[in-house]
Amino acid sequence: AAGVIQSPRHLIKEKRETATLKCYPIPRHDTVYWYQQGPGQDPQFLISFYEKMQSDKGSIPDRFSAQQFSDYHSELNMSSLELGDSALYFCASSRGGGGNIQYFGAGTRLSVL
């Protein structure tokens, strides 16, 4: 079965650079979630989209923005990167009426040097 695809899997950036993370949800899933997991921490919710509209917002810095496109894929844009942004970024998708189960991608590991 198709899973959530995230790209790239690994990303190395310098401080103050920008990064774009991509997420391709499971086909027919209409909701996408972004989470950030710092070293040794639990995942923290950043933002979510339902049918291409922002549905909820968590502890996402103003330097970050995201959107969901017409084909339901989503991108997380991160600017003015800081050392503290180094983390594993997960995308998850779910289907309305699908029992609220979120299926996670393998994550993008971002390292800011």
Next chain:
Amino acid sequence: AQTVTQSQPEMSVQEAETVTLSCTYDTSENNYYLFWYKQPPSRQMILVIRQEAYKQQNATENRFSVNFQKAAKSFSLKISDSQLGDTAMYFCAFMKQNYAGGTSYGKLTFGQGTILTVHP
């Protein structure tokens, strides 16, 4: 705001034995879901089991079962016949149910995690 607490940072168990991981949560909501996710060394987040708050019957998935005590706001995970592949970080997660456009969705709030090691 909801909070999820896992009071056991680490647990260990012998292969083939049974282990129980604890989770408590705090919420004023009545409609919600609870989950256990497993994160092995690969860091992939894998759903283990799901419980709907309005269901009194405890969820079961093969060797995994939960003890859901709604009044006590407790949601423990029991792993029977532990296997080496069960070694992982286990996260308890809460999801408030939101509705929009005739469907439901919600962000996950995770606990701190419990590292489970299964010994041969």
